[in-house]
Each structure stands twice: as structure tokens, then as C-alpha cells.
Amino acid sequence: MNPSSDGLTLKDGSLCETTRVTGTAAEVIKPVSVASFSTKSTSRLNLTSTSQQPALIFRPTSLPSNQSVISNNSLLNTSLPTRPSFRHRNHSVPQTNERIVVSKPRSVQNTSKLDESIQSNSRKTRCKEIPSGLQGRIAVNTKVVPFRTVEEENQNLQMGGRFSPAHCTSRNKVAIIVPYRNRPEQLKVFLRHIHPFLQRQELQYGIYVINQSGKELFNRASLINVGFVESLKDFDWECCIFHDVDLLPEDDRNLYTCPNQPRHMSVSVDKFKYKLPYKGIFGGVTALDVKQFRELNGYSNEFWGWGGEDDDMARRIKYHKLRIERYKPEIARYTMIKHKQETANKNRHSILRSAIRRYKVDGLNNLNYKLVSVVKTPIYTNITVELHHSSRKSWRKSRR
Secondary structure (H helix, E strand, C coil), X not given: CEEECCEEECCCCCCCCCCCCCCCCCCCCCCCCCCECCCCCCCCCCCCCCCCCCCEEECCCCCCCCCCECCHHHCCCCCCCCCCCCCCCCCCCCCCCCCEECCCCCXXXXXXXXXXXXXXXXXXXXXXXXXXXXCCECCCCCCCCCHHHHHHHCCCCECCCEECCCCCECCCEEEEEXXXXXXXXXXXXXXXXXXXXXXXXXXXXXXXXXXEECCCCCCHHHHHHHHHHHHHHHCCCCEEEEECCCEEECECCCCCCCCCCCEECCCEEHHHCCCCCCCCCCCCEXXXXXXXXXXXXXXXXXXXXXXXXXXXXXXXXXXXXXXXXXCCCCCCEEEECCCCCCCECCCHHHHHCCHHHHCCCCCXXXXXXEEEEEEECCCCEEEEEEECCCCCHHHHHCCC
8 A cells, every 4th residue: 555645545556545534644554465255254344443543444364265255145144253364564463353543533423432322312203204404406516625624524424434313313224335446536526515415314324435446347236236245244224325426416305215116316417418318227326225135136246347237227126026216307416527438348238138047146146256445434434345257157057
């Protein structure tokens, strides 16, 4: 890793930028090798910090090489070696569960207070179903500011970018999952915009940025699957919002909650002149509850490069006799931050033709990745992973 002006950057570009939580210099930690992870043999990382605890970075220990594929049948019951190893600057491996210091926050609430907050919520009245503080149409500011500015503007967050209303018990526990690669400027704009937006909706939420490292083509769908698995290790979320980093909501009446059916959130985007491109679209920003996502077996892992995974998910939803819901276009409005187009997936149309044959064997139950690091900052949790191609043997057999 190399220190940067606004955080830390891995030499391979995998963690292109993390937040600098104070003006103090961050300690430089050299990245270490990681092993394949499987929910069959892993458990929640202990992400709770003590009072005045600085931001933390976690590294997994080595596991057997034959345990690299995530199993859908073990998403709930997981176990991890009780004494994980961490790498220090001098590359020595301690014999105890030490935490590695990245940087030291000054005024952000500690995550150790989150459990106290949740317990106190049980004595509060429930938040209103329609929050009273909603403003309706809001201004969208695309100015790029340092991460430190975003932190200073959001000092009511718990470590890892988590929030729970102070005056009432939220009706919704929502994980915001952002598939990401090398767009630090957009991430700054997104975090600055989305935190106050979500807080006005009185949600209990956490933001997880799922960062793809390595040289493989970008795989949005697999990153979403990883975000689902890893965020549930952190907290018992009930609803997941899968959110592109370049989309900014324009109206806070667009509630980030999960209805009884999957919801397509980004109905009208300025790039498309605020019109739905086509009826079956299910990309950009989407909402599914945890039960629905498991029933669908998550997203397909076969879409490397831009495009196709959202149409595949729309077909999964229809196949499982669910339906896509949408808010009215005058409410579900978004501004898209301009950016360079990702490399298109030339095989997306041929992969879509095999959609029905893959639903049961391509998704959460054949997800294959290495967990590189989990970094909790005051405004978001950064989860860096290396993605690997999943086995196609099972669904290829179904073609015969």
C-alpha cells in the first residue's frame, strides 16, 4: 500500500482510495496474501471496536484451497478460525487477535455504541411509516470534495458508515451495497449525497462498497452477491439496496425500503431523458429483501464486462413468479454522474439465452472469490475482493 493524500492505495489499484478519517497521517500497511473464502468455514468477522478505537482493517487467515466456493446452503451457519492472523508493517504475524490501525477518527461515534443504540431503540416508539422530515425534490450537488469533508458533515454515523435514528426505532434495516472499481471521485459525491438522504427516511442502514481488485473484467453481479454475503456477516439486515455509485436520487420520497415484491428504484434517469429505457429493465438501483434474494439464488456470476446481468435478474424474477414494482417516474428520479463507459460484455446475449438452465446452479451457491480486506471508515465499509470464474459444469450438463 502507498499513502495517498486522502487515504490508502494498494499498488495493484484494488483499493484505489479509502477515507482519511483525520488530518493525521495514516499508518502504511503492506498487503498480504489471502486465501479463498467459503461460508462453509467462515463466520462473522468481529468488527466491533472499543471506545476511542481507530478505524480498522481486517485480513483473513489462510484456509484450505478446496474451500474457495461459497455454498448457498451455509449462508446462515458459518464459522471462522477463532484466532485470525494479521500482518504488521514489520511483516511479523502476532499470536493474538490484534487489530491493524489505519487512521484515527476524532469525533465519529464508535461502533461499540451501536449495540447500546439498538437496545435503547427497543424502548423508543417506532418511526413513522412515512417520515415527517422528507423534503420531496432535492438539489443534487456533484461537486467533488475530500472524504474528510464528507466525514465532517456526517458526524452522527457509527464506524463503517452505519446509522440508526436517535429519536425512534426504525422500521427498516437496510444494507446499501455498492459494486465498485476505481471511481474515487464518484464515490465521494455519492457518499456526500446519500447519507443525509437516507437519514431523512429514518432508516437503520449501513453502506458497503464492494471493491473489485485484480485484472479480471468488472463483474457487477458477482460483486452484488459478495456484498450480500459479507454484509450479513456484519449485521442482520432485512433489506438490500443494490446501488450503482454513479446514480444520485433526486427525491427523498423514493423510500429505500423493500416491499413484498422486488423493486426497480431508478425508474427515470436524466441520461435517458427521465424515461424508462424499456419495460423489463432491472438495473441501476434495485431493492430486494433478504428472503427474496436467497430464493432467486442471487445474481448470475457469468457476466464479465458491462451489461446483461440486470436482464438476467429480471428473467429470474419472472421465472419465480415474482413481479417488478416501481415508484412513479416523477418520484423515482436520478442524476447520473458522467463517466467513461465500462467495457461491454460481448457474450451477454448468448449467456442470456441459457438463463433458465442456470437459475438453480449459478448465483450465490457457486460464488467464488477471495476476501482481500475489510476496512471500516467513518462513512462506509470497504470490502475488497478478488473475483474468480465459477464452475460451469453443473449448468452445462443441463443443456444435454
